[in-house]
Amino acid sequence: MDFLYTFFAIIIVATVTGLIRSAPFLVFGGKKELPNYVQYLGYALPPAIMVILVVYCLRNIEISAFPFGLAEIISVVLIIIIQTTKKNTFLSILIGTTIYMVLIRTVFPV
Amino acid sequence: MEERRFALKRIVPITFAYLFVGIAFGVMMSEAGYSPIWSLFAGIFIYAGSMQIVMVPLLVAGAPLYIIGIMTFLINARHLFYGIGFVEKFRKMGKKYPYMVLTLTDEVYSILCLNDYPDDVNEQKTDFYIALFCHLLWIFSCILGALIGEFIPFDMKGIEFSATAFFLVVCVNQWETYKTKIPAITGLMCAVVFLIILGPEKFLLPALSVSLFILILLKNKINLFIQKEGA
Structure with a gap:
């Protein structure tokens, strides 16, 4: 197995994952005052996400x-x-x- | 109660899921002929369970790096939605801010969603310990799988359901604490409808995006409940 290939593959997976996780913070994190709807979504979004995550875990049942x-x-x-x-x-x-x-x-x- | 002890208590529910998936990854890496150092490296820097598992056959096949990048995006894109609720909280955490952002996994996200703390602990400190302990547990699981995974005598099949169980428990708690059931119902309807239309591999992002869109449309309606709750 190729050392450099494996190294860069892992770095790429780590970087893409990190960028995805950072995206909302890069977009909104620098603002002094958070837009109204971001604060609102911080409240309203979690129950929707959690339910979808449960369905995602169960997605392969037949x-x-x-x-x-x-x-x-x-x-x-x-x-x-x-x-x-x-x-x-x-x-x-x-x-x-x-x-x-x-x-x-x-x-x-x- | 002290922050560290409270954080440990909070991560108990996800322990088995992390151990199981991390060990599974480590075993796959070892069987594919990779040194445990690689499992350690992946556990520290990638820290995303399903993607690490998917990565192993791609590595073995020598898939082009851009394909690996695209796969990573498709599998982890759901995390785009997790940060939205934590911008306000994390950015006040100083040096720990980047670490909190980069370690926001499904499990950490759901633990932080529980969002109730005893009066005598510092919220931010607790959140940091939760993120740190989860990460350490994950690294430990990956390396454990790589070193001794194949000698583990128990048949652990099904233990990964404990993660699903925990996510479900968070849903139940949110259902009871939220005065408005609109967000949960929106998520459920979108998930089920898109699962039926698009099938198990493609429903996730449409379900998340459409939920986000619907909740933005319903802002005024839901805000009435927020005022009542004083949140």
């Missing part, structure tokens, strides 16, 4: 054929129920992930 994404759906519903009732992040994740890992090994093998 609902038209066995196992119909059931392992994911059951775990997701369970997590929502536990988090709304117990309000314990650690418990929700622990139970949700454990159930998921059990389901994909037993009832809905992938």
